[in-house]
Amino acid sequence: MPNDHKNTPSEWLKIYQNLDVAAERATDPDQSVRRNCVLLNSIAGTHSFDAEPGGFIKLLQDLSLKQIKKPDVDDA
Amino acid sequence: MMHNLSLIDTLKALRFKSISAAELMQHTLHRINGVGKSLQLIVDVDETAALNAAKHADNQLSQGQPLGPLHGIPLAHKDMFYRKGRISGCGSSILKTTVAKTTATVLSRLDHAGAIDTARLSMVEFALGVTGHNDVAQTALNPWDPARIPGGSSSGSAAAVSSNIIPAALGSDTGGSVRIPAFCCGVVGMKPTWGRISRYGAMPLSPSLDTIGPLTRTVTDNALIFQTIAGHDENDITSSKINVSDCLNNINKGVHGLSIGVPETYFFDDLAPDVMARIEQAINVYQQLGATIVSVKMPKHIQDSNALNSLIIACEGAALHAPWLKSRSDDYGPQTFGRLLTGSLTPATQYLQALSLREPILRDFSNLVFEHCDVMIAPVLKTETPTIKDTDFGDKPGFSDFVRDLGFATRPFNYLGLPALSIPCGLTNKGLPMGFQLIARPFNEEILYQIGRAYERETMTTDLRPPNHQ
Numbered sequence: 001m002p003n004d005h006k007n008t009p010s011e012w013l014k015i016y017q018n019l020d021v022a023a024e025r026a027t028d029p030d031q032s033v034r035r036n037c038v039l040l041n042s043i044a045g046t047h048s049f050d051a052e053p054g055g056f057i058k059l060l061q062d063l064s065l066k067q068i069k070k071p072d073v074d075d076a
Numbered sequence: 077m078m079h080n081l082s083l084i085d086t087l088k089a090l091r092f093k094s095i096s097a098a099e100l101m102q103h104t105l106h107r108i109n110g111v112g113k114s115l116q117l118i119v120d121v122d123e124t125a126a127l128n129a130a131k132h133a134d135n136q137l138s139q140g141q142p143l144g145p146l147h148g149i150p151l152a153h154k155d156m157f158y159r160k161g162r163i164s165g166c167g168s169s170i171l172k173t174t175v176a177k178t179t180a181t182v183l184s185r186l187d188h189a190g191a192i193d194t195a196r197l198s199m200v201e202f203a204l205g206v207t208g209h210n211d212v213a214q215t216a217l218n219p220w221d222p223a224r225i226p227g228g229s230s231s232g233s234a235a236a237v238s239s240n241i242i243p244a245a246l247g248s249d250t251g252g253s254v255r256i257p258a259f260c261c262g263v264v265g266m267k268p269t270w271g272r273i274s275r276y277g278a279m280p281l282s283p284s285l286d287t288i289g290p291l292t293r294t295v296t297d298n299a300l301i302f303q304t305i306a307g308h309d310e311n312d313i314t315s316s317k318i319n320v321s322d323c324l325n326n327i328n329k330g331v332h333g334l335s336i337g338v339p340e341t342y343f344f345d346d347l348a349p350d351v352m353a354r355i356e357q358a359i360n361v362y363q364q365l366g367a368t369i370v371s372v373k374m375p376k377h378i379q380d381s382n383a384l385n386s387l388i389i390a391c392e393g394a395a396l397h398a399p400w401l402k403s404r405s406d407d408y409g410p411q412t413f414g415r416l417l418t419g420s421l422t423p424a425t426q427y428l429q430a431l432s433l434r435e436p437i438l439r440d441f442s443n444l445v446f447e448h449c450d451v452m453i454a455p456v457l458k459t460e461t462p463t464i465k466d467t468d469f470g471d472k473p474g475f476s477d478f479v480r481d482l483g484f485a486t487r488p489f490n491y492l493g494l495p496a497l498s499i500p501c502g503l504t505n506k507g508l509p510m511g512f513q514l515i516a517r518p519f520n521e522e523i524l525y526q527i528g529r530a531y532e533r534e535t536m537t538t539d540l541r542p543p544n545h546q
Contacts, residue, residue, distance in 0.1 A: 043377055056438075060438075061318060063446070066517055
């Protein structure tokens with residue numbers, strides 16, 4: 001095992017990358033971890049990851065009252 | 077025969093004393109020991125306690141005491157709802173002798189309503205599986221065709237209701253585990269809004285996604301069980317304080333003036349022709365009944381919500397199972413172990429990203445769908461109920477793709493936290509049941525029951541029962 005507290009950030013990165021790849025190859029035959037990583041990277045640019053105040057349950061409660069949008073008078 | 081009665085009709089028969097609770101219980105125990113055991117649905121039954129409870133219910137009735145809304149009704153549930161002093165095996169080898177130290181809020185509420193908890197029912201190991209297959213405990217059989225999967229993970233609950241053993245059972249739904257067995261066994265299944273029903277005292281799989289819901293033969297029966305168990309619980313801080321309305325008040329009001337959205341993409345891609353035809357028939361029925369049918373767009377990442385839901389289940393499941401994954405790895409079935417192991421290898425950053433994306437995707441979904449319609453219609457499975465032979469993947473390469481594909485239409489609504497009601501819609505050419513699901517705004521289960529009931533009343537598809545178990 002590496003002596004953790006003496007590693008530089010770049011050394012840490014190598015350790016992390018190697019552990020990640022080794023773990024996937026050894027025990028993840030379907031490569032779910034790798035595929036999820038690709039998926040999340042593809043979504044990351046399209047949505048903000050900022051958590052909203054109040055969290056998920058607050059959003060559910062707010063959306064429970066949402067009404068069907070009526071056409072604007074100007075649109076008619 | 078009394079086992080053919082719906083829950084509502086059984087309640088009427090008890091109230092008007094055309095049957096007694098003790099007679100009903102004896103008949104139920106006969107079904108449990110016959111059909112129930114032959115289909116491998118029963119984990120355990122305490123006959124003496126059940127009969128005593130039924131006799132007590134008769135005494136209360138004869139003395140004119142105040143009665144609960146489910147007085148004298150025998151029920152049985154997925155073996156993952158804890159009752160103090162009783163074993164809850166959770167479909168596992170690891171917990172098969174573990175005695176619960178507390179009682180689940182949902183069981184307490186059913187007890188308070190007068191229902192009699194009669195038996196523990198088969199389930200998938202730790203509720204982690206969509207086919208119903210269990211490598212470490214008995215696998216429930218589908219009453220329509222034992223060569224077909226019953227669906228999971230609430231396999232015993234759906235099959236016991238379908239085969240007229242009990243009128244209702246509780247299940248849990250984290251990725252489709254109520255709706256998929258409801259589809260495969262031809263019963264009604266509710267996956268409520270996340271936070272609508274307390275999970276206190278229920279085995280956790282993935283707390284960010286877990287929901288508890290009833291399986292019944294009719295929509296009205298489902299509404300009755302739902303409103304008995306729904307509502308805030310001090311013991312579950314994630315349970316919402318939003319009021320639960322009486323779902324039976326408007327259940328027969330029909331669909332005139334309501335609108336049903338049909339998704340333009342994703343959910344209807346690659347459906348088998350007979351599944352597509354049945355859902356199109358259902359849409360036509362709704363149109364004839366006066367509903368407005370509108371086309372709705374899907375958010376860009378709706379298909380990804382399936383994978384993101386699986387990721388969250390794997391991570392939270394792995395965290396809950398961490399000690400056993402190391403010390404008792406041989407006691408897991410291979411697929412359960414494989415899925416949990418994936419979670420333990422997933423970086424925390426991915427897990428948190430998957431959780432964080434729920435809010436923007438839900439907001440997009442709500443804007444695109446619920447600004448234009450009251451509910452959305454979607455399939456449950458892409459095909460008719462598959463065979464056990466075709467789905468017994470174990471942990472072979474490709475199993476996660478298979479699991480993901482089977483839950484393609486159910487898992488997005490766990491991810492988004494939305495309520496969804498699965499309703500039978502007739503039989504395939506091979507005589508197998510199939511169904512569709514309706515999805516509503518958060519905490520709007522009432523409208524799902526109203527719209528589901530309109531279809532049921534018009535088509536009578538919920539009257540269909542397995543030929544060998546009527």
